[in-house]
Amino acid sequence: xxxxxxxxxxxxxxxxxxxxxxxxxxxxxxxxxxxxxxxxxxxxxxxxxxxxxxxxxxxxxxxxxxxxxxxxxxxxxxxxxxxxxxxxxxxxxxxxxxxxxxxxxxxxxxxxxxxxxxxxxxxxxxxxxxxxxxxxxxxxxxxxxxxxxxxxxxxxxxxxxxxxxxxxxxxxxxxxxxxxxxxxxxxxxxxxxxxxxxxxxxxxxxxxxxxxxxxxxxxxxxxxxxxxxxxxxxxxxxxxxxxxxxxxxxxx
Amino acid sequence: xxxxxxxxxxxxxxxxxxxxxxxxxxxxxxxxxxxxxxxxxxxxxxxxxxxxxxxxxxxxxxxxxxxxxxxxxxxxxxxxxxxxxxxxxxxxxxxxxxxxxxxxxxxxxxxxxxxxxxxxxxxxxxxxxxxxxxxxxxxxxxxxxxxxxxxxxxxxxxxxxxxxxxxxxxxxxxxxxxxxxxxxxxxxxxxxxxxxxxxxxxxxxxxxxxxxxxxxxxxxxxxxxxxxxxxxxxxxxxxxxxxxxxxxxxxxxxxxxxxxxxxxxxxxxxxxxxxxxxxxxxxxxxxxxxxxxxxxxxxxxxxxxxxxxxxxxxxxxxxxxxxxxxxxxxxxxxxxxxxxxxxxxxxxxxxxxxxxxxxxxxxxxxxxxxxxxxxxxxxxxxxxxxxxxxxxxxxxxxxxxxxxxxxxxxxxxxxxxxxxxxxxxxxxxxxxxxxxxxxxxxxxxxxxxxxxxxxxxxxxxxxxxxxxxxxxxxxxxxxxxxxxx
Numbered sequence: 183x184x185x186x187x188x189x190x191x192x193x194x195x196x197x198x199x200x201x202x203x204x205x206x207x208x209x210x211x212x213x214x215x216x217x218x219x220x221x222x223x224x225x226x227x228x229x230x231x232x233x234x235x236x237x238x239x240x241x242x243x244x245x246x247x248x249x250x251x252x253x254x255x256x257x258x259x260x261x262x263x264x265x266x267x268x269x270x271x272x273x274x275x276x277x278x279x280x281x282x283x284x285x286x287x288x289x290x291x292x293x294x295x296x297x298x299x300x301x302x303x304x305x306x307x308x309x310x311x312x313x314x315x316x317x318x319x320x321x322x323x324x325x326x327x328x329x330x331x332x333x334x335x336x337x338x339x340x341x342x343x344x345x346x347x348x349x350x351x352x353x354x355x356x357x358x359x360x361x362x363x364x365x366x367x368x369x370x371x372x373x374x375x376x377x378x379x380x381x382x383x384x385x386x387x388x389x390x391x392x393x394x395x396x397x398x399x400x401x402x403x404x405x406x407x408x409x410x411x412x413x414x415x416x417x418x419x420x421x422x423x424x425x426x427x428x429x430x431x432x433x434x
Numbered sequence: 435x436x437x438x439x440x441x442x443x444x445x446x447x448x449x450x451x452x453x454x455x456x457x458x459x460x461x462x463x464x465x466x467x468x469x470x471x472x473x474x475x476x477x478x479x480x481x482x483x484x485x486x487x488x489x490x491x492x493x494x495x496x497x498x499x500x501x502x503x504x505x506x507x508x509x510x511x512x513x514x515x516x517x518x519x520x521x522x523x524x525x526x527x528x529x530x531x532x533x534x535x536x537x538x539x540x541x542x543x544x545x546x547x548x549x550x551x552x553x554x555x556x557x558x559x560x561x562x563x564x565x566x567x568x569x570x571x572x573x574x575x576x577x578x579x580x581x582x583x584x585x586x587x588x589x590x591x592x593x594x595x596x597x598x599x600x601x602x603x604x605x606x607x608x609x610x611x612x613x614x615x616x617x618x619x620x621x622x623x624x625x626x627x628x629x630x631x632x633x634x635x636x637x638x639x640x641x642x643x644x645x646x647x648x649x650x651x652x653x654x655x656x657x658x659x660x661x662x663x664x665x666x667x668x669x670x671x672x673x674x675x676x677x678x679x680x681x682x683x684x685x686x687x688x689x690x691x692x693x694x695x696x697x698x699x700x701x702x703x704x705x706x707x708x709x710x711x712x713x714x715x716x717x718x719x720x721x722x723x724x725x726x727x728x729x730x731x732x733x734x735x736x737x738x739x740x741x742x743x744x745x746x747x748x749x750x751x752x753x754x755x756x757x758x759x760x761x762x763x764x765x766x767x768x769x770x771x772x773x774x775x776x777x778x779x780x781x782x783x784x785x786x787x788x789x790x791x792x793x794x795x796x797x798x799x800x801x802x803x804x805x806x807x808x809x810x811x812x813x814x815x816x817x818x819x820x821x822x823x824x825x826x827x828x829x830x831x832x833x834x835x836x837x838x839x840x841x842x843x844x845x846x847x848x849x850x851x852x853x854x855x856x857x858x859x860x861x862x863x864x865x866x867x868x869x870x871x872x873x874x875x876x877x878x879x880x881x882x883x884x885x886x887x888x889x890x891x892x893x894x895x896x897x898x899x900x901x902x903x904x905x906x907x908x909x910x911x912x913x914x915x916x917x918x919x
Contacts, residue, residue: 191849194900195859196893201900202907209911217904222849228842230797232819236846243850279816332799333812361756365796372794373885374447378456378760379796380890408890411875 184214185304186251188244188264188273191223192400200400203427204265204301211309218251226272229280230366238280242287244273249290252297261308262298265423267330267398270300275333300330302398302422306339313346317429321351322420323392325383325406326359327399340398340422347425355390357382364405380409387417394418396425437553440767440779440788449762455591459759462590466753469696470804477692487689488808491744494678498734501643501676502725508646512708514721521728522552528724529554529635529668530561536666536720538563538632542624544650544657545569546637547747548670548726550582550769551782554635565635566627568656573620577604583763585749585770586694591762624656634660634718638671639746640686641723644679647707648723651690651700658702667709667718672726674743686746689806693748729782738817742777744807751801751811757794766791773801777814785821792818837882862895870894 185208189201208215225240252260264270274295281287305311322344330336344352363369363379383406387395395417397403407419420428449455474480494501506516519525533541541558543549543565555576558565567576571589575582577600582588592600594613601616602609605623610616636657640649648669650657661667677686691697710717733742752758752772763771767788768779776795780788792815801811826835848854869876875891878884886892 189900195862195895198896198898198900198903202903205904205907205911215908215911217901217908219901219904220852222852222855225849228846230816230819231838231842232792232816232821232823233839233842233846234820236842239846240849276816279813328796328798328800332803359800361796361798361800363756363796365798368793368796370882370885371790372443372446372757372761373888374443374450375757375760375794376796377889378450379756382756404893405890408886408892411891412877412889 183212184216184255184260185263186248186260187215187217188221188224188248188262188269188298189217190264190266190269190400192269192404193265196404197400197421200265200421200423203421204263204423206427207305207314207423208263211305211311211314213309216251218247220247224269224272226269226276227366229272229276234280241273241277241280245277245287245290245294248294252293260297261304262294263301263304264298265301265398265421266400267300267327267334267336268401270298271329271333274298300334300336300398302340302343303334303336305426306342312342314343314426315348315429316346316350316426317348318350318394318425320349320394321353321390321392322347322394322396322425323353323355323387323390324358325355325362325387325395325397325402327397327402328361330398331359336398340396343422343426344396347428350425353390353392355386355392355395357386360386362402362405364401366401369405376405377409380405384409384413384415388415392417394420394425396420396422398422437768437783440783440791442761442765442767442788442790442794445765445767446761446794449765450760454593455762456760458591458593459762462584462587463753463759466587466695466749470693470750470753471696473692473696473698477688483685483689484806484808487685487806488744490677490682490685491807492741494676495674495734495740495743498673498676501678502673504643505641505646505676505723506725508643509708509721509723510646512646512721513711514646514708514723517722517724519724519726519728522726525552525670525724525726525728526554526557529670530558530563532666532668532720532722533558533563533633534561536632538666540627540631541565541633541635542627542631542660542664543567543572544634544636544652544660545572545588546635546670547582547585547769548637548672549635551672551728552670552726554670566624566631568624568627568660569652569654570617570620570656573624574600577601581764581769583771584752585747585772585774587749591764628659628663631664633666633668634662634664635668635670636661638669638675638723639690640683641671641676642678642680642683643676645707646723647680647705649683649687650704650706651687651702652704653695653697653701655702658704661704661706662717665718666720666722667706668722668724669706670724670726672728673730674745690746690748693746693750693804693806729784733778733781736781739777739781739814741807741809742774742781742814744809745774745778746806747774748806750804750806751809754800754804755795756798756800757796761794766794773811774809777809777811777818780818780822785818785825789822789825792816792822856901859895859899859901863897866895 225237229237363376709721758772766775
């Protein structure tokens with residue numbers, strides 16, 4: 183089995199550790215890994231801002247890079263795996279809006295879509311694994327990222343994975359499925375509303391009593407962590423890949 | 435308060451700073467949310483009901499011309515009059531003409547978003563006719579000279595003290611602190627209004643094409659009075675409120691009451707088919723249905739956003755929206771607020787009047803989860819965002835949108851070329867250095883990221899992005915990495 187990594191520009195640029203941990207976890211499970219080096223971004227920033235022509239150029243490039251990778255592959259059992267519910271949504275759900283008339287590209291896209299998974303969903307649904315031998319000390323609360331939850335319908339998989347971590351106790355926060363206020367450029371366009379939404383999220387996280395908040399999207403986590411860090415709140419933020427890789431690290 | 439260009443950012447920022455308003459918003463949205471959730475969970479096959487309602491709405495809106503003509507003939511057959519209003523001005527003129535012809539001096543009104551939309555009260559007043567709102571919430575905001583804050587709870591932003599002071603000032607009575615006393619005052623005032631009114635103006639929750647029946651749901655009984663006591667009843671209905679068959683009502687009433695307030699049924703559901711018949715003991719002598727377009731056929735013409743017309747105005751999207759919960763109703767700048775306001779205000783007002791609204795959403799999709807007709811809000815918002823950008827590019831207005839366009843173009847050129855992308859990664863690392871000083875968090879950044887760092891730290895660009903690390907990683911992976919059994 184082979185997995186082509188779509189690492190996302192956010193992880194590539196700001197959080198490479200998350201990508202590295204995803205690699206560790208998948209490698210341990212015996213998945214062959216490839217990183218198509220021409221990849222950059224899925225195009226969501228432009229698409230969500232209303233610049234569809236610009237998004238289309240970047241999206242078409244993405245489709246061609248990964249289509250080529252899958253096509254050159256002899257392995258029938260190949261997938262695209264991505265450590266973000268939001269970027270996976272962009273490709274699996276919103277790309278359809280960009281290429282309504284281009285049948286050749288849509289054909290490639292449909293194949294990509296059928297092979298593509300967000301990381302936690304891939305582990306549970308494709309690899310059928312929930313216990314990865316990870317260890318982590320402390321109470322963990324899970325933030326449902328909006329795209330992963332509502333566009334891809336992934337709700338139980340990350341929770342099963344957290345429950346499979348030795349030493350970690352899953353403590354649901356009250357507003358686990360409420361948006362954290364990130365929303366991409368929304369956080370810059372309407373900072374007062376965005377931060378006010380974030381305030382409630384932070385309150386919910388703190389009230390859960392967990393020492394770590396886990397999610398499957400670094401967009402949400404950089405927003406949440408931005409406030410925790412600014413306010414000096416000691417709750418840690420972790421991408422699920424970091425949690426699942428954390429057995430060979432000293433983690434408290 | 436009158437309508438101008440929507441200023442979402444400014445108004446929402448003020449709303450966020452208003453502590454009393456924030457408390458009210460949390461209370462009302464929590465209350466309605468849990469009521470809706472509990473009520474919908476008790477209905478077997480709730481999801482299927484929503485799908486069926488969406489299917490019916492889609493078929494109806496796709497064939498709106500046919501159903502509207504059918505409705506017209508059904509209403510006429512029942513003895514009513516039908517009027518077609520292309521826009522708000524025409525609707526006001528039609529209603530005014532009906533009033534003048536019948537020498538109407540005073541009008542009672544029941545709650546109707548369509549009449550808010552056309553600013554009927556203001557227009558009647560200009561012509562010398564008094565129109566009094568009889569729904570308690572609407573009565574309050576009419577006294578205050580405001581627009582509804584919420585589709586189904588127009589005055590929820592007012593505290594008890596606000597209302598006590600408002601009543602004392604506007605009705606010339608002493609300050610009353612008890613809600614019961616205040617309600618009693620309103621009740622007495624309104625009772626005499628009902629008895630003196632020559633005409634009642636209502637909205638319509640549904641108009642049944644098959645029978646010409648106008649259906650109105652409410653909890654106070656004031657709409658029942660408005661439509662039966664005065665000698666003339668005028669119902670103003672947006673053309674999208676039509677449903678094909680009488681039998682469809684059970685489905686839509688089931689969804690509406692539960693989605694709106696969590697009730698199994700509204701306290702009053704009135705079915706009005708034409709004026710009083712010879713055998714009836716009461717009811718109006720004349721019944722008029724005014725069908726309002728006011729931009730709706732423009733929405734109809736757009737296949738991408740047509741589903742905006744499926745809305746049955748339950749308000750569930752507002753109650754579930756984390757943005758509405760902070761920004762409140764008035765930030766949306768027009769009569770409709772929350773997610774439904776974000777999609778229909780720009781389309782009905784003209785997108786140049788509300789260019790911020792399609793962006794006033796984090797696209798979280800919580801609205802779609804609860805919408806009784808499953809409107810795909812994120813999809814419509816994204817489509818409208820594209821239109822806003824097209825408009826702005828045409829007009830080349832404002833330095834902010836110019837900068838935004840420039841930023842996106844630069845981003846696209848870099849992102850579409852991995853060599854440039856690599857250079858940009860390295861360059862960003864060094865450019866940020868004076869601000870990060872090697873730390874992994876930035877506390878302050880220049881505009882526009884200053885809007886982020888005002889209250890949040892921003893992550894620093896990594897010195898070794900993933901693609902650099904991969905060069906080492908790929909040497910180590912696939913060497914029989916520990917396979918966990």
